[in-house]
Amino acid sequence: MPGPTTLDHAALVRAAQDALPAMLTDIERVISIETPSDDREAVARGAADFAALLEERLGAAPETLVIDGVTHLRLRFGTGPARVVLINHQDTVWPHGTLDRLPYSVSEGVLRGPGSFDMLTGAIMSVWATKMLIESAGPEAIDGLSILVTGDEEVGSTTSSELIRAEAREARAAYVMEASAGGALKLSRKGTSMYTVVIHGRAAHAGLEPEKGIHAGLELAHQMQAVAALSDPELQTTVTPTVFSGGTTTNTVPARAQFDVDVRALTAAEQRRVHDAICSLTPHIEGTRIEVLGGINRPPFEPEISAGLFARAVELAAQLGIEAPRGAAVGGASDGNFTAGDGIPTLDGLGAVGDGAHAEHEHALIEYIPPRTALLAALIADQLA
Structure with a gap:
């Protein structure tokens, strides 16, 4: 039986095309189970069905x-x-x-439904690329492969990050099945940090004795400007205050106020610079106190980590007879930041081609599913050879 180094690439592309109807059935199946990240029971239900699907398709x-x-x-x-x-x-x-208003649908070559682009189509492509390798080259072709399907990526991977890092610790390649607008593979991603800056003041009656209060909201205004000034456009570092709140009633000097901060940085050095500065914020108004919660979430995914795998993807696309992938650097982070941050060769954006992540027009283009599934199968075999 042929090993992974003797794959018939033309047959792999044909197999992926032949599998498309079954892949669409599986994509509909997973989309039809709602799994909002903040509902752990719903995520568990989705995981249970995905586990059953894996066993049905892969026999394990x-x-x-x-x-x-x-x-x-x-x-x-x-x-x-x-x-x-x-x-x-x-x-x-x-x-x-x-699902009641945006159900799974297929029309004119476009697949729609919640999660169709981000990233349930890519997850099903993982399953079928593996299945194709088993069927074309035998079970030994996937010796050394690990498939992860996590349940909290959209909320920062707070419980899965260490699992991902541990699983990939000795890997030759980590392939991230996130989607791609326009089809470009993700060659680098900014690192992300998330903070909540809490301002503590002192309450007082706003009409009777406002001078006895210490206004947390006014301090918040100073600190939001100080934090925003940490951005560095030349280095593409963005530091953005986002959600903010404070106060209790209209006739009370606010004793507490807070704002969230979104940080994106291309390099670990920039990410650390901003982190240290936010953690060192000092009050402007006497009597206020600053508390900083949160920190670095995902390290930067720097371009040298993906270079070798991307070159192989281009070479393998030529052998498969499919369109060569393009590469792009993006600001959004993914679980690939964890493996890339640990120095593991990582290639991202191998999933669906389409648009509308987190948006009402979320969709995937069906024509790209078979060739990209074949490319993924070839990439897996290439690193397991």
Whole structure:
């Protein structure tokens, strides 16, 4: 039986095209189970069905790992540490009831539904690329492969990040099945940090004795400007105050106010600079106190980490006879930031081609599903050879 180094690439593309109707059936299946990240029971239901789907398609049951109440799946093939890790998530940003008005649909080559682009199509592509390798080259072709399907990516991967990093620790490649607007593979991503800056003051009656209060809201105004000034456009570092709140009643000097901060940075040095500055904020108004919550969430995914895998993707696309992938640097982060931050060769954006992540017009273009599934299969085999 042929090994992974003797794959018939033309047959792989044909197999992916032949599998498309079944892949669409599986995509409809996973979209039709709502899995908003903040509902852990819903995420667990989605994980249970995805686990059943994995066993049905691949003949192996994944491990179900519950970490701090969040359900994740891990399916390992062979023995020893993983040499290739496929990184997926099945939680979505969409609240319960979204399917009632945005159900799964296929029309004129476009697949729609909550999570269709981000990233349930990509997760199903992981399954079918693996299945195609088993069928074309035997079970030994996937010895060393690990498939992860996590449940909290959309809320920062707070319970799954260490699982992802541990699984990929000795890997030759981590392939991230996030989607791509325009089809470009993600060659680098900014690192992300998330903070809540809390201002503590002192309440007082706004009419009778406002001078006895210490106005947390006024201090908040100073600190929001100080934080925003940490941005560096030349280095593409963005530091953006976002949600803010404060006060209790219209006749009370606010004793507490807070604002959230979104930070994006291309390099670890920039991410650390901003972190240190936010953690060192000092009050402008005497008597106020500043409390900083949060910190660095995902490290930067720097371009040298993806360069070798991207070059192989271009070479393999030529052997498959499909369109060569393009590359792009993007500001948004993914679970690939964790593996890239640890120095593991990582290639991202291998999932659906379409548009509308987190938006009402979310969709995936069906024509790209087979060739990109074939490319993923070839990339897996290439690193397991």
